[in-house]
Ligand SMILES: Nc1ncnc2c1ncn2[C@@H]1O[C@H](COP(=O)(O)OP(=O)(O)OP(=O)(O)O)[C@@H](O)[C@H]1O
């Protein structure tokens with residue numbers, strides 16, 4: 349279980365997370381939505397300990413992430429993997445070396461088994477046989493899928509997806525959604541999915557949380573969010589340009 | 603008003619300088635600790651040594667050879683006036699082994715290797731590859747800094763030995779072919795004038811310079827902010843700061859050796 353309690357995070361004078369709280373049950377899929385720049389990626393980075401909160405706590409399986417020793421943190425990271433928004437593939441290595449990175453660095457499995465695991469992960473994201481290419485030879489959407497393969501290759505218990513379907517074609521997006529669903533159903537993986545894509549949100553989510561002004565302003569199931577009376581939520585999920593979120597911008601303009 | 607601004611900007615500069623020193627010392631401490639902590643990954647050290655050392659041979663050869671030519675000619679100008687051409691050999695040998703070899707090689711390596719380390723780590727930083735390393739349970743300092751630190755600090759003394767030899771060869775060519783000094787005479791005077799201490803202090807300095815270059819360039823790379831422009835700025839900073847620190851360290855150690863190893 350992932351518990352985020354009253355987390356505040358400031359960059360210079362810009363308050364990004366403002367006493368944000370959210371619980372994510374083990375084995376469930378939680379989708380986080382919110383406008384661009386509202387701090388979704390920052391929130392994910394708190395869960396793997398890349399950023400530490402100014403105040404408040406993030407607990408994963410009851411342990412406070414910011415208080416872990418290096419060894420405990422590495423253990424946590426062997427169970428929690430993150431798919432970065434832009435892929436963050438190592439561009440000096442081949443695709444196969446990227447995907448197998450953790451296995452090469454932290455385990456002693458043989459060459460044959462390694463190659464099998466890598467190829468299996470690549471096939472799961474629909475990229476069989478690209479192992480020998482360099483990341484610079486891939487398209488943006490392919491990079492994203494390789495990043496996904498790298499995350500699932502270590503067989504994690506928790507996967508944090510930062511916009512997995514942005515910038516890929518609709519068919520690939522649907523197969524990524526199916527992959528998230530099947531990891532959830534078959535392997536009971538806990539997933540946290542950041543997305544702008546409401547269709548994918550409805551498809552994969554057990555629960556949806558909406559971030560606004562550094563807080564979670566709504567948390568509930570897909571049908572609950574569609575019936576929400578909250579004007580901000582309503583504007584966002586229906587993608588309307590007029591409403592309370594953009595009011596301040598409009599006032600500023602005229 | 604003007605004075606206010608002056609002190610504020612001076613204060614900011616002092617603060618950011620102290621901040622830089624703190625960060626660099628912190629990186630140095632962690633790096634040295636991690637150098638000794640297993641596992642040791644030899645492949646990465648060898649790969650970096652090739653990039654830092656082996657690939658620098660051509661440019662170091664060229665620079666050292668020209669320095670040898672120039673230095674022989676400049677020294678000859680004065681030695682001929684006082685009629686003691688043979689001392690060109692000892693002048694050149696001592697200056698190159700004690701001072702010019704280590705410093706020139708360090709400056710070449712700072713420009714060539716340091717800049718490329720900063721640009722590489724900096725672009726990894728802005729594309730979140732360093733964050734990705736961390737989420738894959740890998741310490742970026744152990745994985746990226748340690749091999750570069752070992753490679754540069756071990757390769758620089760080797761390159762320096764080589765540069766010393768090439769520099770002396772350059773001067774030998776000028777003296778023997780142009781100034782008519784006999785070859786055996788030149789060699790004898792050269793070897794008689796260099797003591798072990800001269801070679802040792804030169805190489806010790808170059809070891810220090812190597813560590814400075816590796817640490818400064820990794821630190822600048824890790825602290826890049828703001829995309830491609832940031833990488834460019836950091837690369838410039840890394841070279842400029844390395845140059846300044848090499849000259850400062852040179853001054854310090856030369857003075858130190860002057861007094862403790864008379
Ligand atoms: N390392 C950092 N230093 C300073 N400010 C940062 C840093 N990281 C994020 N921010 C700021 O935090 C805010 C939230 O950024 P974040 O990347 O989390 O947005 P996001 O919700 O993921 O947006 P998007 O949907 O576009 O990816 C932004 O305003 C950004 O300027």
Ligand SMILES: [Mg+2]
Pocket residue numbers: 388389390433510
């Ligand atoms: Mg983001």
